[in-house]
Amino acid sequence: MxxxxxxxxxxxxxxxxxxxxxxxxxxxxxxxxxGSAYVMVTxxxxxxxxxxxxxxxxxxxxxxxxxxLALALLKMNxxxxxxxxxxxxxxKLIVLSHAILGGATLDDVEILATVRDIAxxxxxxxxxxxxxxxxxxxxxxxxxxxxxxxxxxxxKGEA
Numbered sequence: 001m002x003x004x005x006x007x008x009x010x011x012x013x014x015x016x017x018x019x020x021x022x023x024x025x026x027x028x029x030x031x032x033x034x035g036s037a038y039v040m041v042t043x044x045x046x047x048x049x050x051x052x053x054x055x056x057x058x059x060x061x062x063x064x065x066x067x068x069l070a071l072a073l074l075k076m077n078x079x080x081x082x083x084x085x086x087x088x089x090x091x092k093l094i095v096l097s098h099a100i101l102g103g104a105t106l107d108d109v110e111i112l113a114t115v116r117d118i119a120x121x122x123x124x125x126x127x128x129x130x131x132x133x134x135x136x137x138x139x140x141x142x143x144x145x146x147x148x149x150x151x152x153x154x155x156k157g158e159a
Contacts, residue, residue: 004051008043008102015108032115035123039115043102051102055114057122060094063135083118094129096122
């Protein structure tokens with residue numbers, strides 16, 4: 001792990017660590033829940049001496065890409081302060097993401113603003129996207145999976 005990655009992780013944990021919505025998932029992966037959005041914060045090495053902090057929210061799963069959806073995402077991108085909507089064919093995912101430079105220049109204000117804006121935008125647009133283009137909200141899928149695990153545990157008498 002290069003020094004910029006290490007510094008970025010330390011700064012993210014310092015800036016977000018006190019929030020009950022913040023969880024460290026892995027060495028360079030964090031998640032923040034706000035409203036109906038889960039923002040994944042990933043620290044990626046960029047060469048030998050730099051790092052990138054990528055904030056991404058998976059909004060919708062199962063949406064079919066159409067010209068109408070592609071045009072809608074492009075129009076929304078034109079209105080954003082930063083970040084961009086995208087489409088991932090594997091899983092038919094609509095995502096919202098933004099990357100910032102990590103390392104020594106990364107600061108608390110930048111981290112908080114990026115995570116907050118991605119979460120707020122994701123929360124604002126997810127229902128509109130499902131209503132107009134189909135698919136399921138990622139939050140609903142995650143909650144359904146958690147509920148199923150609870151029921152499976154109860155069925156096995158492990159509760």
